[in-house]
Amino acid sequence: MALLDAMSTKAQRAFFGTGACGAIVVIVMVAITFSKVEDNFDLTDARYKTIPCYLALFVLAELFEIFMAYDALRLRNVIQLVGILLFHVALLVMAALQVHETRGALVSNPGKNWTQDYLHGDGSGTVWSRVFPFLVVSPVVIGLTWLVMIWFVRQLYYEFGWAIFHIVGANPAAKTMYQYYQVMICLLKFDFFAFIGVTMQLLIVVLATSTAEFGLTIAAIPIVLVLLIGAGLAVQREIKWLMTVSLILMLAAESYCEFFALYKLVRFFEPSSRYLYDTVRSTITTFTIIAFLLLFATFAIGLRCFADFDKGLLKSKLHEPSFQRRYSSSTHGTAGAKKEEGYGAGTPLGQRVSIE
Structure with missing residues (x-):
């Protein structure tokens, strides 16, 4: 029920859904990369430890971001939403760095294809050429979801406009x-x-x-x-x-x-x-x-x-402020909302009345 209360408008559901879908795609891509490398290399070797580190870091990061998104929506916290956008940028940088570092770990014989050096080459058919597309998908997905999330944060900025006013006044x-x-x-x-x-x-x-x-x-x-x-x-x-x-x-x-x-x-x-x-x-x-x-x-x-x-x-x-039913216009009639709060909570506000 708490989850439903925190997703009471389309913008809230879209923001959370975008982050969750992006997280699933990234975790799947990272897991596939890990699996393909593990099948061919000894990951206990110091040279290849970047791969399990990559997997653990991004699983932790994506789960953390999903929690933070839910928490921000529950608390109507615009500042935390902005923090999530900045965190997303940091993830984008880390994902891009991982492409470079994974190549450095796997490729020690550049210019060779699978017939010449399947494990350590970077030509067609090598291990690197097989994992490279999955490594690239992660920063691309993170970048695209970031752009979409910016749009929905803008809507939520107006939607949550009365949250601080309701708590601390004018x-x-x-x-x-x-x-x-x-x-x-x-x-x-x-x-x-x-x-x-x-x-x-x-x-x-x-x-x-x-x-x-x-x-x-x-x-x-x-x-x-x-x-x-x-x-x-x-x-x-x-x-x-x-x-x-x-x-x-x-x-x-x-x-x-x-x-x-x-x-x-x-x-x-x-x-x-x-x-x-x-x-x-x-x-x-x-x-x-x-x-x-x-x-x-x-x-x-x-x-x-x-x-x-x-x-x-x-x-x-x-x-x-938290996502309780009294804040959502979807669970009360307009008259009821006005009676309890004095405003139609949960509805987007125009820029002229935003106090954030």
Whole structure:
């Protein structure tokens, strides 16, 4: 029933359906690529670890995006919808990088066809020529769904126009504070994905199970998850001591991530070890930089939200808009909707009345 309530208009169903269909196609393409490579290569070899990493990363990313789309529609959160569009761009970049990195992993004898070198050539009939079309489909589908989703986000922008007004009223200062709060919550969600994504890549591709780095990375998982959950509760319920602890831990995590990222970037490019990361260097470097920037942005927005504590926004945070039947014109008559809310909720609004 909650899912039906979150898909009460055509634009909402179309946005979610576009993302879900695109995710299914991408996961299928990635799985086919993985299967074809696995049939011909030993994926435990460091050279070919980019393939299982590619599969795991995109399955995680697409499932995460579907959840975020549902969550944004449920909460009528336009800021999170925009975040999904930016996330989609990041996926497009990662998919394009994977074409390059997979070729680097599979092709060591360029110019040879299947009769000369079936496994390592890049000519007709080789393994690379068989997986290349499936690799290309992913960025193409991601790009097309991104364009379609932009169109529907524009419609949802007007459709959700009264959500913040319904919660915080017409006060511009309250509206600004609430929007910063929404940005903070959205960043925490994307921080979760970025952390899991970086950790997964390091565990699959880079770190040996016998090293101290592997143990530290595993130990960091519950700590970071508690940090993100604690920061979310603190900013929502305006718990000052918890927010202070969260910001301090966030700053410490940022310092550690900066040190770790710089250390790894040196390892990626220094002559003595760069050969170990030839097929994953671009992906991990890009992902690590994005994760660091996300954490930095979260800390900065967290400080801004902390400054807004005790300014009358707590009640609004604890009664955020959600997709309940009272918001949908499809479950109430026009008269009933006006009686309960004063507006025809769930109907698109013209630009002149949008407050987002």
